[in-house]
Amino acid sequence: MRETSPSVHVVARPSVDLDGMRAYLDAVGGASWLDRRLDEAGGAPNPGELLVEFAGRACYRSWEPGLNPNVRRVRTDRREYLENILRSAHGSVLEHASFTLAFHAVSRVFTHELVRHRAGSAFSQESLRYVRLTDIGLRVPPALEPLRAQVVSIVEQLEELQVGAAEQLGLDDEGVPFEVRKEVTSALRRLAPLGLSTDIVWTANVRTLRHVIEQRTAPGAEEELRLVFDRVAELMRREAPLLFGDFRRTGDGAWVPEHHKV
Numbered sequence: 232m233r234e235t236s237p238s239v240h241v242v243a244r245p246s247v248d249l250d251g252m253r254a255y256l257d258a259v260g261g262a263s264w265l266d267r268r269l270d271e272a273g274g275a276p277n278p279g280e281l282l283v284e285f286a287g288r289a290c291y292r293s294w295e296p297g298l299n300p301n302v303r304r305v306r307t308d309r310r311e312y313l314e315n316i317l318r319s320a321h322g323s324v325l326e327h328a329s330f331t332l333a334f335h336a337v338s339r340v341f342t343h344e345l346v347r348h349r350a351g352s353a354f355s356q357e358s359l360r361y362v363r364l365t366d367i368g369l370r371v372p373p374a375l376e377p378l379r380a381q382v383v384s385i386v387e388q389l390e391e392l393q394v395g396a397a398e399q400l401g402l403d404d405e406g407v408p409f410e411v412r413k414e415v416t417s418a419l420r421r422l423a424p425l426g427l428s429t430d431i432v433w434t435a436n437v438r439t440l441r442h443v444i445e446q447r448t449a450p451g452a453e454e455e456l457r458l459v460f461d462r463v464a465e466l467m468r469r470e471a472p473l474l475f476g477d478f479r480r481t482g483d484g485a486w487v488p489e490h491h492k493v
Contacts, residue, residue, distance in 0.1 A: 232386045235336035235368040235428040237455065239462045242432070243331035244470060245278040252285060261294025268309065279328040279437065279471040280313060286324040287316055313473040322493040325438035326351060330470065332435075334459065336368060336428040341455050344447075345431065351439035356431040359420035361413060363402070364393040368428030372454055386424060393419055437474050440467055441493060444478065448486040457484060 249265070256262040268276050268284075292299040293306075306312045316324060329351075334341070346354050367390040375382055396419055397403070402412050435443065444467065446452065447460040464486040467475045477489035 232383055232390055233366060233368045235370050237337045237341070237370065237459050237462075238335045239459060239466060240333045240335065241330060241466055241470060242333045243434070245282050245328045245330070247276075247278045247281055247285075256294065259292065259294070260298050261288070261292075264288065264294040267307070271309065277471060277473075279330070280309070280473050282328045283316065283324050283437065283474060284309065284312055286327045287312070287321060290321075290324070310473055314477075317474075317477055317488075317490040317493050320490065320493050322438045325441070325474065325493065326436040328471070328474070329434055329436045330440065330467070332433050332463065332466075334431050334433065336370070337431065337459060338370065338426045338455060339429055340425055340453070341459065342429060342431045343425075344453060344456055345433060348435070348439060348443050351436045353434040354431060357429045359423070359429070360417040363397065363412070363416045364390075364419065364423055364427070365397075366390055367393070367423065369424065369426055370428065370455070372426075374454070389422060389424060392422055437471065438493065441475065441478075441488060444475075444486050445488055445491070448484060450483050450485055461486070 249269075253262060253265055256265050268281060288294055291302060293302050296303065296305050306315065334345075342356055346352075346356075367386055369382075369386050371379055371382055397415070400415055401407060402415055440463070444460055444464045447456040448464060449457075452460075461480075461484060464475070464478060464480070468478065478486045479489070480486050
């Protein structure tokens with residue numbers, strides 16, 4: 232058995248086609264807004280924050296005063312605008328910005344709970360129907376530390392079973408069809424512990440990320456979920472501080488937003 236520790240990696244983030252955005256804004260009369268944002272950011276604005284603000288302003292044609300006669304005053308400050316989006320719970324515009332996270336060495340307990348958050352998400356998980364277990368990675372949860380020796384012993388026996396069964400069934404013999412190897416690999420996963428380490432790629436929009444961070448770092452959430460989403464929260468605050476800046480980490484490790492249900 233090899234002992235593992237979960238890690239989280241941002242592998243994709245929002246990307247904005249500035250030429251396409253400008254072409255649209257030239258048509259509706261809002262190019263001055265984009266010029267202002269580009270000047271403020273030295274030509275490299277935060278794409279997630281820019282995309283959310285773009286979508287929000289499109290709803291009211293609030294690029295500048297005069298474009299919509301019902302809008303007499305326009306918030307020009309980026310921070311003030313996005314804070315108002317959160318405060319007013321205009322959460323639909325947050326769905327335009329998505330991030331892709333790769334979770335490494337998390338358990339299948341973790342992945343079974345993560346995939347319950349289907350709205351605004353996409354998942355791609357390591358398939359144990361195709362990936363044969365030649366060793367088993369496992370993180371011993373703190374609650375089981377007093378039983379560490381027994382835990383390690385049981386997992387090592389299961390690991391030996393995986394390797395031994397493949398040898399006895401001749402999976403690596405010359406000429407064994409892939410379909411046979413797949414069938415046996417699929418059967419053997421039934422004898423692997425639910426806590427074995429695996430990988431999953433998750434794409435979620437900002438609205439979903441805010442919801443899941445709050446839910447999965449709450450005191451009543453599962454221990455591994457709390458551990459991993461504590462890291463997710465830190466990553467997201469760095470990636471898009473104006474979209475996650477209202478979150479505060481409490482003394483018990485929960486990440487609580489000022490604005491709920493955005």
